[in-house]
Amino acid sequence: MRALPVGFFAAVSVLLLAACGGGNSLSTRGQCTPPSGTQTTLVYPAPGATGIADDFGLVVLGSTAALPASYQVHVVNNTGQNAVLFGSMSAAPNPLPTPIAPPAFANPVYQASVNPGQTFAAGTIVSVYLNEENGSAYCLATLKLGSFSVR
Numbered sequence: 001m002r003a004l005p006v007g008f009f010a011a012v013s014v015l016l017l018a019a020c021g022g023g024n025s026l027s028t029r030g031q032c033t034p035p036s037g038t039q040t041t042l043v044y045p046a047p048g049a050t051g052i053a054d055d056f057g058l059v060v061l062g063s064t065a066a067l068p069a070s071y072q073v074h075v076v077n078n079t080g081q082n083a084v085l086f087g088s089m090s091a092a093p094n095p096l097p098t099p100i101a102p103p104a105f106a107n108p109v110y111q112a113s114v115n116p117g118q119t120f121a122a123g124t125i126v127s128v129y130l131n132e133e134n135g136s137a138y139c140l141a142t143l144k145l146g147s148f149s150v151r
Helices: 006-020
Strands: 027-031 040-044 058-063 071-077 083-085 109-114 125-134 137-140 144-149
Touching: 040 144, 058 071, 071 109
Parallel strands: 027 137
Antiparallel strands: 040 058, 058 109, 071 083, 071 125, 125 137, 125 144
């Protein structure tokens, strides 16, 4: 008799728990948006920028108020084959990296979302979406903040 792989038992357990209504489940809260009354824009890499390093690993947002740590960015390449969730919002570096696109509103709060280990293929167009995961609820990352290309 041949032994089944360990992963087989894990997959069956997940299916059984889901069928029984047990286990952890995520629920969607609809589309991602900034907190009520908060404007948010992509600052770095600047929307439309070209020649950004393929291992950029840092995205900076500017907002009219600080975004909670439950927010981050979701970065997707132009083919949709490579979608990467970056880390929770934290303080942006000072000075800000370049090229930037300064927000159109006064007194922006700059925050960063990082993923230092990700690399995109040269010539890829990358789009940045706002994302929020808060406990077992998440939103659909549909608010596109901008796009740029990597070298």
